[in-house]
Amino acid sequence: MVQFIDTGKENLIAARLSGKLDEANLKTIHQRVHQIIDKGQKMDFYFEMEDFEGYTLKGFWxxxxxxxxxxxxxxxxxxxxxxxxQEWAAKITDFFTGSEAKYFEMKNKEQAMAWATT
Structure with missing residues (x-):
């Protein structure tokens, strides 16, 4: 499940992720991606993963x-x-993308949000 968090920051996609993400969940995120890039902006992400189990096969694809x-x-x-x-997923994302990915423990979620919004 994807539950979006309203941060007031136009180019930030913030969401709580739980359970297994399926194709429909990812298409919802993809719509938000296009809302940002259609304005010519780079997008930042904040993903809070509590009880997150990963993806279905179609969701992963x-x-x-x-x-x-x-x-x-x-x-x-x-x-x-x-x-x-989840920490390893952040490290792999950081390694394979041109973005800056960082892992935070749940107790530091305010710090993570501050980092993602600056």
Missing amino acids: EDIKIDAAHINDYGKIAFVGNKKW
Whole structure:
């Protein structure tokens, strides 16, 4: 499930992620991506992952397609979670993209939001 968080920052996609993300969830995020890039802006992300289990196969494929199409439009990506694999996902994202990805523990979510919005 994707629950968007209103931050007031025009180029930030902030969301709480839980359960397994499917194709429909990713298409909802993709719509927000286009709302930002259609204005000529790079987008930043804040993903709070509580009870997040990953993706369905179709959700994972949709995420790959979005990333491949828009990877040069990404700025900062804050991953907030409480599992080691989430920290590794942030490191892999940082390594393979031109964006700056950083992992924060759930207890530091305010710091993560501040980092993503500056």
